[in-house]
Amino acid sequence: SVYFFNISGGEPFLRPDIVQIVELACRYLNPKVVHIPTNALMPQRIKERVEEMLIGMQTWGSGKTKLTVKPSFDGVEEFHDWVRGIPGNFKKLVWTLGLLKELQKTYPALGVGLGTVISEMNIERLPEIIAKAKELNPDTYISEVAEERAEMRNVASGITPTADRYRKAIEGFQSDTFARLKEATGLELLTQGIRHLYYDITAEWLETREQVLPCYAGITNAxxxxxxxxxxxxxxxxxxxxxxxxxxxxxxxxxxxxxxxxxxxxxxxARQCDCPLANQAYANVLMSPIAMTKVGRLIAKAKFQALKEMRRAGKKQAAAHAA
Structure with missing residues (x-):
């Protein structure tokens, strides 16, 4: 079995056999999580296909697989439309998000996220984007950095931000992951800790353009x-x-x-390659004792701070009662 089965694209929901692909993955690989990103341009179709998957996943494989769907979110209102190149995309994003959240009321196995690609196109607007993401209230909200890659036909486009600009931009994301660490438990605690460290790893990669951690691509991931x-x-x-x-x-x-x-x-x-690819970076962190030590220290720091805040709140409450 595999832990994480990701269907990427292009746009996965354009596939007429997307439900069958998920069924085969569940029956033969029995993943803990099936993850699908989307541009959210087909709200009703996405909702219908996701519901088909959720119904089937109750019996396919172990019947315990979780499904997460992550619409892309690169700006607010018309600016998102400009970045994505599609008028009306933002309205469809909000529509899709609403339909997915409605499905969650019936299917608790569904997780709904948002993902932002940080580029020179939107880096100055990140505070506005992060604030809107909080308003939209997804289960998870993550970011990755834009890369120049031949397969994306954007080499020499200047789309990748500098390390300094990126470090400043991710402050909001790291504030969010640290806040979540204070309350998280179990797998969510580990996930948030790794995600927090991932932002630092990406910033270091932007500075050095070298492998920050030993890479296990082709071993942990296929x-x-x-x-x-x-x-x-x-x-x-x-x-x-x-x-x-x-x-x-x-x-x-x-x-x-x-x-x-x-x-x-x-x-x-032999470190003949380097990149900030998120899914692989998460696996590399898990395989690195040094990185996992950093995650452990980060979790301990968050929990200790949460304890201090609880004690402080308790003292204020006691003082209020005494008065």
Missing amino acids: HISAYGELWPCAILADSRSLGNLKEHDYDFWSVWHSDRANEVRAGIK
């Missing part, structure tokens, strides 16, 4: 392209493909354990 290529990550993509599943009779393990795959992993281990 990516399958629409054409059957098995990638170690979405950044290296076809440039370091482990092989094509169609050419190996769809035998995943024969490609995964091939000589070519071992060569690619050796190159990653």
Whole structure:
């Protein structure tokens, strides 16, 4: 089984077989979480497909898989439309969010998030964007940094912010993760701690353009392209493909354990590549004793501060009663 099954795009909900893809993932991989990002341009279709998934997921596999849907949110009102290049996108985003939240009342296995890509296009407006995200009140709100990548046809576009500008921009996100750490428990506690550290890792990467932590792409994570290529990550993509599943009779393990795959992993281990890819960064943190120590210290700091705040509030309440 796998822990996290992510369906990316393009726009995943354009696939007529999106529900069948989720069904097969649940039956054969039994993931803890199925995650789907979306541009939120088809609110009613998204709602209908998500409900089909949620009904099916009650019996597919273990019946315990969670589904998370994360609309993209890169600005407020017309500015979001300008960034995304689609008039009316923001209204459809809010509409989609409302439909998904309505589904949550019936299906507790659904999580609804928002995701912002921080770029030179919107970095100056982040305070406004963060404030609006709080108003929209998703279950989770995260950010990633915009990258120049050949597959996105934006090389030399200047879209990636500098390290200094990024550090200033993420203060609001780190304030939020630290606040959540004070109250979080269990897996949510670990998730928020790793997410908080991820923002620091990304800032350091922007400064050095080197691997900040040893990377385990092609070991902890696997990516399958629409054409059957098995990638170690979405950044290296076809440039370091482990092989094509169609050419190996769809035998995943024969490609995964091939000589070519071992060569690619050796190159990653030798730090021949670097990136801030979020999903891989989270896995790298989990694999790093040094990084996990930082997460532990951060959690302890948050819990200690929460305890002090509780004591302070208790003293104020006692003083008020005495008066």
